[in-house]
Amino acid sequence: MEARHLRYALALAEHQHFGRAAKAVGIAQPPLSKQIAQLEGEVGARLFDRTARGVFPTAAGEAFLARARRALAEMEAAAGDAERAARGETGRLRLGFVGSALLELLPSVLNRFSRDHPHVRLQAAEMSTARGGRALLDGELDVCVGRGAPRGPGAREIVTVAVGRDRLVAVVGAAHPYAGQAAVSVGQLREQHLITASAEEEPATFARLRQAGGDGVFTHRGWTGARDVHTIMGLAACGLGVGLGPASMRAARRPDTWICDVTPGVVLPDLVMSFRADDASPVQAAFLAVTRDLCPHVGAALG
Amino acid sequence: MEARHLRYALALAEHQHFGRAAKAVGIAQPPLSKQIAQLEGEVGARLFDRTARGVFPTAAGEAFLARARRALAEMEAAAGDAERAARGETGRLRLGFVGSALLELLPSVLNRFSRDHPHVRLQAAEMSTARGGRALLDGELDVCVGRGAPRGPGAREIVTVAVGRDRLVAVVGAAHPYAGQAAVSVGQLREQHLITASAEEEPATFARLRQAGGDGVFTHRGWTGARDVHTIMGLAACGLGVGLGPASMRAARRPDTWICDVTPGVVLPDLVMSFRADDASPVQAAFLAVTRDLCPHVGAALG
DNA sequence: TCCGGCCATACCTGGCAGGTATCGGCAGCG
């Protein structure tokens, strides 16, 4: 049985007349007769009663037609769904991101994306760069936004695009001696208890800090690893020490904290958007397009 | 797009390999490639990614396949439903019947029918012979069981089959003088207030009673028309007079009534099953078959 | 009884589904 048979049967039921139904589907009457007969043979039941007053579906025909309508509707929907999916207008996007991406990048990107692609089911979860990279490789995420390209086994199957760059700033509680200062020097920071991203979860950021401060130096007065920028700011507000994080923290500065530059300037690892290389999903492409559109800093992969 | 394309796409998704998928659907590999390419062109989207490790559906392909599965399932169900409907195993049977049919005929027929054809939605309603005939002609019923063939305009489009025959019996309240008698004569009945089927709703029955008693005689002492046999028995139990009805009333005799034969015997119009002549529904045919099977009195139409 | 409408049948044809042969690309391997 082919879709053709369903279309013909529906046309016949609608027009109750072989000649007109045939014209409606664009064929001559005899082929229609033959196709209907063939369909009836295949189904094993007479589907239409040919009477002098017209052609009418039998009970079996009514049962058949009801299903046939649904089958054809599904076929049309299949084509439509596939086309929309190909244009990235439907589907699912699972996004993992580090907390600092919520400060400047993601608000505009996600707003715009969900406006332009309302049929895409967007699942976004905050997570560290390391965990995001693992989730991406495990197929648990479609896109992940982190600090620095994800490392680890199979990292070459990940495509990364730089989407933002931040200088390092220091954040302290309102009562801290640095509060009110425009800048602190790296030398001063060596004397402080520092609050930074954790070495395991944010390896690129931590490595950059070690490099900036001289190997190991940033930790000799004590060191606290934090899960994300909000935790860094919160612990700094508690007076626990000096927090180190991206300049985009200024966008979410708490009133009970003070943020100052670090001299000489330290550039943090780029904020990077990562995809699986073997996943050319149109939804993902659409997401990247929106990101490129909104973010002038988007550049080539860092490797 | 044809059903063939859906089957091929599903096979390809299952085997992730053009050659094996082609073998699975019984064709060679090149035609499968061509058909898939044609499908992708028609849908306007690439549905499969051909990689070195195998063939995998794209996001658009996944969307398409989900619908395709449902479409094919609907097509199979269409054929199955139609075949079962043709065998009378599914569909709907709207049945109208006179109350007396519930005494002997319908209990066995409906039990057997609903057991043998569990997929048929059975809608049964008690109604007079006249109303059942009208409802049948109006297309509100598929089958009706009444006393005598339905009359009226267009009655020739109705096919009738006799399914039962009853003698006339008299029913009286326990306190009535006839209680305990084996029989009453037609002559005795002439002196009684009678409770019978109404002239408008049961024309055949009423005409037979008039014929048996002599024109008009049965009504000269007063007469009550009743909607059905249970009403006749109920009114008789109230001592309102002598009820006249089919012998099958004995099957549902109330303890507060007495039933006696009428002499000389009067044969009531046959219990008749009626169908629309232009409705050759298999459900209806199955219903008639069950009736014939269970009821030895089934005979030809009475006209 | 003739006529007109309608569906079925008979027969033909062209397009396309599906066949075989072969190419091109890629991955693994010596």
Added chain:
DNA sequence: CGCTGCCGATACCTGCCAGGTATGGCCGGA
């Protein structure tokens, strides 16, 4: 770094069947 084997795409052919035209058969109305 070429060789080889595998796989999908392409090229080309063929046979079948969908669909065409012509016509027959049946039925209902005039």
